[in-house]
Amino acid sequence: MVLLDEPLGALDLKLRQHMQVELKRILTELTITTLYVTHDQSEALSMSDRIAVMRHGRVEQIGSSREIYDRPSSPYVAHFVGKVNFLRGVYHTSSVIALDSGGKTLKVNTEALGTRDKVVVAIRPEHVDVIAEPSEESNVLRGVVTRVEYQGNLVQLHIATEGDYELVVERQASLSSARVGQKVALRLPEDKLVVWPDSGEESVAVGRSRVQ
Numbered sequence: 001m002v003l004l005d006e007p008l009g010a011l012d013l014k015l016r017q018h019m020q021v022e023l024k025r026i027l028t029e030l031t032i033t034t035l036y037v038t039h040d041q042s043e044a045l046s047m048s049d050r051i052a053v054m055r056h057g058r059v060e061q062i063g064s065s066r067e068i069y070d071r072p073s074s075p076y077v078a079h080f081v082g083k084v085n086f087l088r089g090v091y092h093t094s095s096v097i098a099l100d101s102g103g104k105t106l107k108v109n110t111e112a113l114g115t116r117d118k119v120v121v122a123i124r125p126e127h128v129d130v131i132a133e134p135s136e137e138s139n140v141l142r143g144v145v146t147r148v149e150y151q152g153n154l155v156q157l158h159i160a161t162e163g164d165y166e167l168v169v170e171r172q173a174s175l176s177s178a179r180v181g182q183k184v185a186l187r188l189p190e191d192k193l194v195v196w197p198d199s200g201e202e203s204v205a206v207g208r209s210r211v212q
Contacts, residue, residue, distance in 0.1 A: 102163020
């Protein structure tokens with residue numbers, strides 16, 4: 001077994017990305033079990049077969065890269081691995097969540113919660129749809145673009161919505177023409193929403209000035 005503790009941390013970005021490919025190829029060819037320690041979330045996702053996310057010395061979740069990213073077991077894991085938008089609300093019957101602010105509701109794909117339970121809802125920035133005019137109001141929040149960040153192949157939009165939420169949305173730069181001050185509607189697909197009971201944890205930041 002090989003233990004690698006932050007082996008590429010001192011390299012610049014392009015060299016680090018090249019070495020990730022080479023290192024994974026070598027270890028795969030040699031069929032050596034490797035424990036790879038890193039604080040770089042993207043590196044962990046690309047290098048691993050299985051990931052263990054740790055917190056205060058305890059394992060929060062173990063799974064494949066896709067499981068960790070798409071179905072995190074807790075808000076902490078969702079926040080730690082990648083970017084995420086959080087909202088808070090109360091779970092009602094028929095898999096509907098009433099958000100704490102704005103008087104809006106969300107349909108979700110879960111029935112594992114009790115009626116009137118307080119919950120935290122999460123969605124990744126790339127899963128939020130920006131639509132011109134919604135055909136229905138289900139899972140739709142209206143808002144205004146407050147900031148546009150050009151990141152090369154991606155554009156990151158910061159959108160202040162009804163209910164004092166600020167959601168972050170990522171789009172391919174070639175497909176986005178959004179501008180500051182533009183009014184938009186956001187659709188949150190129910191199959192992309194992840195829901196947990198709300199523990200009141202302070203690290204789950206919700207609100208216009210505290211989005212994680």
